[in-house]
Amino acid sequence: MKCKKCGNEMPEYRENHSSGYTCPKCGLGWATSYFEPYETDQTEYTIIIFGNDATKRNIRVVAEYANINYLQAKKLIEMPEATLFSGKAPEIIEKKKALIENNISFKITPDFTY
Numbered sequence: 001m002k003c004k005k006c007g008n009e010m011p012e013y014r015e016n017h018s019s020g021y022t023c024p025k026c027g028l029g030w031a032t033s034y035f036e037p038y039e040t041d042q043t044e045y046t047i048i049i050f051g052n053d054a055t056k057r058n059i060r061v062v063a064e065y066a067n068i069n070y071l072q073a074k075k076l077i078e079m080p081e082a083t084l085f086s087g088k089a090p091e092i093i094e095k096k097k098a099l100i101e102n103n104i105s106f107k108i109t110p111d112f113t114y
């Protein structure tokens, strides 16, 4: 991208949800809001857990991320498939990371590509 005023090369920058160009020579520039694709995704995703052992550790993890008590979590784990959580992409990303860290088997519907 070349500066419209002086023709200098303008480097693109990206920070805190904005991206844009600033001319290092004359200061001309502009910024636009910038969001990661998952941040503007309005799809409601569902995390489904399946095939996990009802160990104390797994139960505790599931209780925490589904926001339910120990007994409810145990029941969920013992079901062939159970909905753990529904929400938008930013929340799903966080929970997905935590589930992977804790070795919980799960799937996400619809296909979650982030």
Ligand SMILES: [Zn+2]
Residues within 6 Å of the ligand: 003, 004, 005, 006, 007, 008, 023, 024, 025, 026, 027, 028
């Ligand atoms: Zn310039």
